[in-house]
Amino acid sequence: EVQLVESGGGLGKLGGSLRLSCAASGFTFSTYSMSWVRQAPGKGLEWVASISSNSWYIHYADSVKGRFTISRDNVKNLLYLQMNSLRAEDTAVYYCATYYAGANDYWGQGTLVTVSS
Amino acid sequence: DMQMTQSPSSLSASVGDRVTITCRASQSISSYLNWYQQKPGKAPKLLIYTASSLQSGVPSRFSGSGSGTDFTLTISSLQPEDFATYYCQQTSSTPHTFGQGTKLEIK
Numbered sequence: 001e002v003q004l005v006e007s008g009g010g011l012g013k014l015g016g017s018l019r020l021s022c023a024a025s026g027f028t029f030s031t032y033s034m035s036w037v038r039q040a041p042g043k044g045l046e047w048v049a050s051i052s053s054n055s056w057y058i059h060y061a062d063s064v065k066g067r068f069t070i071s072r073d074n075v076k077n078l079l080y081l082q083m084n085s086l087r088a089e090d091t092a093v094y095y096c097a098t099y100y101a102g103a104n105d106y107w108g109q110g111t112l113v114t115v116s117s
Numbered sequence: 118d119m120q121m122t123q124s125p126s127s128l129s130a131s132v133g134d135r136v137t138i139t140c141r142a143s144q145s146i147s148s149y150l151n152w153y154q155q156k157p158g159k160a161p162k163l164l165i166y167t168a169s170s171l172q173s174g175v176p177s178r179f180s181g182s183g184s185g186t187d188f189t190l191t192i193s194s195l196q197p198e199d200f201a202t203y204y205c206q207q208t209s210s211t212p213h214t215f216g217q218g219t220k221l222e223i224k
Contacts, residue, residue, distance in 0.1 A: 035213070037161075045153075045161060045204055047213040059211040062118070095160055102208045103151040103166035110160055 009111030022096030
């Protein structure tokens with residue numbers, strides 16, 4: 001059974017940093033591209049970033065480019081999102097998801113990030 | 118960036134109704150269009166990928182169609198568990214933009 005478990009969310013300070021992790025199991029993590037998607041309270045879904053299976057191809061939303069870094073460890077089956085220079089508008093539930101055949105087919109349960117002064 | 122526009126933003130319907138939600142892309146995206154269902158407090162669930170392919174385990178009352186810029190999600194006979202918010206997403210190019218969502222409510 002595919003499982004994705006996010007962690008690392010919580011209260012972050014304006015201008016501060018947080019690192020999210022996503023632990024993957026139940027599939028061959030090293031062969032899948034992965035994505036981060038976020039959802040602000042009461043709002044819709046926003047794609048944040050994606051990374052190819054071998055980390056060669058990385059893409060970011062303009063809203064996080066230069067502040068967030070997506071990375072992965074294919075030995076530990078972990079996906080990361082390093083979030084720097086946090087803004088109030090980064091407050092959201094952050095989901096990790098597999099990306100296969102052009103779609104995000106499996107999703108974690110999400111981790112809430114709240115940015116406050 | 119590609120813009121995805123869903124309509125309607127909200128919809129009231131009854132159990133047994135046939136419902137159609139539309140999604141329009143600002144440029145052609147071929148068939149790189151996905152549909153997700155999200156219930157309150159839960160992660161999104163993939164229903165349809167590449168415009169018309171039914172994800173494994175998804176009931177056959179869900180179907181998708183379209184190509185280019187215009188797409189539809191149809192639920193042939195609404196069931197109580199189908200009341201949720203639905204999102205389209207394009208993966209033709211990054212950013213993989215989502216539509217703003219369609220909230221399907223019970224009439």
